[in-house]
Every structure is written in C-alpha cells, then in structure tokens.
Amino acid sequence: MAKAKIFISSVNEDGLKRLRKEAFSELRALGHEPMMWEENLGPWPAGTDPVVKCLEAVDEADIFLLFVGQRGGTYYKNVQRTVTHMEFIKAYDKGKTILIFVDTNVKAAFFGGIKRWMDEFLEQYIDESNHPPSPDAMMSALKQIPGIPGHIDPYVWFLLHDLSIRNVYLDDLSLGVTIDWKSYFSDLLRRGSMLLPLQYSIIENGKRLEQSEEAFRLLSELSAFMQTSEGIDYEAILKAIMHKMGGGIIEQRYGQYMAETIGSYKACIGATLYVHENEKMKFVAKYADVAWNRSFRLDDKSSYVALTFHLDKDTVHYTQAKQMFYCCFKYGSFVLTLHFPADPDWDNRKYVLYQESVNDAIINKNPYLVVLIKTILGGYLR
Amino acid sequence: MSVYVSKNGKISLAIGEQPKDALLFAPSKKSSAELVHEDLSAWKLTNSFIQERFAKATQRQ
Numbered sequence: 001m002a003k004a005k006i007f008i009s010s011v012n013e014d015g016l017k018r019l020r021k022e023a024f025s026e027l028r029a030l031g032h033e034p035m036m037w038e039e040n041l042g043p044w045p046a047g048t049d050p051v052v053k054c055l056e057a058v059d060e061a062d063i064f065l066l067f068v069g070q071r072g073g074t075y076y077k078n079v080q081r082t083v084t085h086m087e088f089i090k091a092y093d094k095g096k097t098i099l100i101f102v103d104t105n106v107k108a109a110f111f112g113g114i115k116r117w118m119d120e121f122l123e124q125y126i127d128e129s130n131h132p133p134s135p136d137a138m139m140s141a142l143k144q145i146p147g148i149p150g151h152i153d154p155y156v157w158f159l160l161h162d163l164s165i166r167n168v169y170l171d172d173l174s175l176g177v178t179i180d181w182k183s184y185f186s187d188l189l190r191r192g193s194m195l196l197p198l199q200y201s202i203i204e205n206g207k208r209l210e211q212s213e214e215a216f217r218l219l220s221e222l223s224a225f226m227q228t229s230e231g232i233d234y235e236a237i238l239k240a241i242m243h244k245m246g247g248g249i250i251e252q253r254y255g256q257y258m259a260e261t262i263g264s265y266k267a268c269i270g271a272t273l274y275v276h277e278n279e280k281m282k283f284v285a286k287y288a289d290v291a292w293n294r295s296f297r298l299d300d301k302s303s304y305v306a307l308t309f310h311l312d313k314d315t316v317h318y319t320q321a322k323q324m325f326y327c328c329f330k331y332g333s334f335v336l337t338l339h340f341p342a343d344p345d346w347d348n349r350k351y352v353l354y355q356e357s358v359n360d361a362i363i364n365k366n367p368y369l370v371v372l373i374k375t376i377l378g379g380y381l382r
Numbered sequence: 383m384s385v386y387v388s389k390n391g392k393i394s395l396a397i398g399e400q401p402k403d404a405l406l407f408a409p410s411k412k413s414s415a416e417l418v419h420e421d422l423s424a425w426k427l428t429n430s431f432i433q434e435r436f437a438k439a440t441q442r443q
Binding site for chain 1: 385388391392393396399400402403404405406407408409410411412413414415417418421424425428429431432435436438439440442
C-alpha cells in the first residue's frame with residue numbers, strides 16, 4: 001500500500017536540528033515515508049545540482065512540511081531566493097498539502113508589526129516605481145527599521161510575507177516543545193476524510209462548468225452573426241452550431257452504479273433550419289452537404305422536420321438505410337436538425353432497444369448548449 | 383419509452399422487424415429546459431455542500 005511521502009524542509013540551523021530529526025523518526029514510526037536531506041536524500045553524484053534534486057523530491061512528495069526559525073538559509077543570488085523558499089514555491093505550485101510551523105517569537109514579531117510595515121513598503125514602492133521591489137531591496141530596507149529583532153535574518157521576514165500573501169496557514173512552533181505528530185496527523189486524516197467523499201460532486205460540478213463554458217463560447221460566436229447590416233447570416237449560425245456538436249459514445253446507464261458502452265456516433269456533419277409558415281415547414285438555411293427540400297407539408301409523416309414540429313419535443317430520428325441520427329430541436333416556429341452519422345453497428349433493432357440512451361447521448365449531452373440554441377431560435381431569429 | 387415508426391405515410395408503434403428505410407423516433411422524456419433547471423438545482427446544492435464541508439475541514443481547532 002502506498003505510504004504518505006512527507007518532505008521535511010527547513011534551514012539547517014542549530015535550533016531546528018533536533019526537531020527535524022524527531023519529526024523524521026516519528027513520522028517513519030507512524031508508517032509514513034519522510035524525506036529529509038541529512039537522512040535519505042543525497043548525496044548525489046558529482047555534477048548533480050542538489051537544488052534540482054531537492055525540488056524533484058518535493059514534487060514527488062504528498063505533503064510538504066516546513067519549519068521556519070531564525071535563519072533564512074542559503075541564498076541564491078541569481079534567483080534571489082533561498083533553497084527552502086524555492087522548495088516551498090515548488091510545493092505550492094504543485095498543489096501539495098503544506099504544513100508550516102513557525103517559531104512563535106518570530107511569528108509574533110512578524111504579525112505584530114513587521115508584516116504591516118512590509119505591506120505599506122510594498123504599496124509605496126510599487127506606486128513610485130511601477131514594479132515590486134526585489135528581495136534584495138526589501139531586505140536592505142528591513143535592516144534599516146528600528147525595533148526589528150536584529151538576530152533574525154531579514155530573509156525570514158521576506159519568506160513569511162510570501163507565505164502570508166499565499167494564505168498559507170502558519171502553525172506555532174515552540175522550540176524545545178515536542179510536536180504531537182500522532183494527534184497532528186490524526187487531525188489531518190480527519191480533515192482529508194471529510195473531503196474525499198466530495199470527489200463525485202466536484203467532478204460533476206466541473207463537467208457542468210465545462211458545459212456552461214461551451215454554451216457561453218457559442219453565444220459569443222453567434223452574436224457576431226446576428227448584428228450584420230445584411231441581416232442574419234443563417235448559414236454562419238448553423239456552421240457555428242454544427243462545429244460545437246461533436247460525436248461521442250452512447251451508454252446504457254444502470255442508475256448511479258455503472259454505465260455500459262452500447263455504441264457511438266460521429267460528429268455532426270450538417271445542419272438544416274426550417275420555419276413554420278402557411279401550414280408548411282419552409283426551408284430557411286442549411287450548412288454542409290445535407291439533403292433539403294424547399295418545404296415540407298405539415299402532415300408529411302415521412303419528414304422528421306414536420307414530425308418534430310407536431311410532437312413539439314426535441315427528438316432524435318434514426319434511419320438504418322442512411323445510418324444517420326437526425327437530432328431535431330423545436331422552438332417556436334423553428335425546427336433545427338443536426339445530422340450525426342451512426343456507427344456501422346447500429347440497426348433498427350438496436351435503436352429500438354437503446355433509444356433512451358441515444359437521446360441521452362445526443363440531445364442531453366449538453367443541455368446548456370441546447371437551451372442556448374433554442375434561445376437563439378426563439379429570440380434573435382424570430 | 384415507446385419507439386415510433388414512420389412508414390408508408392403512417393405513424394405507428396415500432397413493434398417487430400422494421401424495413402431499413404423506416405424512420406424511427408422517440409421523443410425525449412424531458413425537455414432541455416427541464417434538464418437545465420434540474421442540473422442548476424443540483425449544482426447549487428452540491429456547491430453549498432462542498433463549501434460547508436471545506437469550511438469544516440479547514441477549521442483549525
């Protein structure tokens with residue numbers, strides 16, 4: 001079974017050495033897989049950049065654990081960050097679970113006034129220079145402020161400020177007091193356990209967002225064709241709609257438990273638009289090479305356009321001879337038909353068995369898109 | 383839901399073997415407006431549930 005990989009990060013300062021060692025031992029005893037420079041990371045072959053290796057280890061970890069004391073750590077002038085800071089940035093960027101413990105005295109000094117001073121300094125600097133100060137400039141300025149504890153490396157304030165901007169929670173670290181890792185990780189398990197069951201809801205909401213976004217994109221495209229001086233460009237509208245209608249698989253669903261793939265259909269190859277006028281469905285426009293008539297009589301039972309108008313419901317029609325699904329949307333006096341080729345394994349018998357799955361796959365694939373198309377049909381094109 | 387067939391100018395229930403050129407159809411059970419309405423309600427509900435859970439899970443005790 002996979003173990004939780006925990007990267008233990010901190011500056012190599014005396015006050016934190018025992019704490020790091022204890023954390024490593026206890027986390028391993030609890031069954032986790034801690035990773036720490038002096039225990040199981042490195043040494044690497046000559047020529048290997050240790051910073052790169054450490055950042056790779058952060059990427060590999062599930063949890064990033066950082067202790068912040070009074071020292072800033074090894075500062076890399078070319079990137080203007082310390083290694084510890086870069087490790088944190090990597091963990092943050094990769095969306096790791098981040099646990100940070102900060103020396104209580106350092107934390108109190110930071111939130112007791114240094115943070116506010118840094119916020120104001122930043123604001124003023126950006127106002128005057130139109131760009132943020134470099135870490136070097138920030139640290140130089142920090143050194144000039146009276147009342148700031150001189151024994152604390154200015155980079156620590158810079159790091160804490162970055163952590164606070166990113167809204168990372170900072171736990172208290174009382175040097176000399178052992179952290180109760182059992183309780184801490186039990187609480188973490190409790191919190192994680194509350195979120196894991198949300199997986200389905202979050203995925204579903206993500207799909208809804210994608211569907212809405214797709215509908216919104218279509219709206220933006222269509223609006224361009226509805227305001228031209230030459231009137232409405234129906235063909236362009238049909239083209240835009242057609243390109244939004246991809247193919248897909250057709251599934252038989254067994255409630256919430258499972259879905260079985262029944263077959264598939266190809267992307268839309270053409271579209272037609274008819275309007276009800278004088279007891280007929282009169283041709284308005286088409287896009288691509290699809291069959292069309294000038295008009296259909298309303299009582300023409302062989303016309304999916306006329307049938308859909310009568311049914312007053314969105315309907316998928318199927319003919320085995322043409323191996324085609326005709327998806328018809330009716331709104332007001334309009335009937336829009338989209339032509340989707342059926343895969344060769346479809347026949348009349350299969351359609352009769354799985355027509356509900358066909359409707360689900362084609363009509364209900366993105367109801368937001370369909371409602372938008374109908375709004376266009378019933379509103380702008382009326 | 384019943385499947386209908388259009389052949390020889392008539393509409394009937396599609397029972398048994400159908401000719402290859404027959405037009406088969408079955409209207410959808412729910413309109414897209416109904417589906418969107420249901421989906422939006424579900425979306426709002428799950429959103430508030432997710433927010434509530436995250437608030438509890440991120441609360442420091």
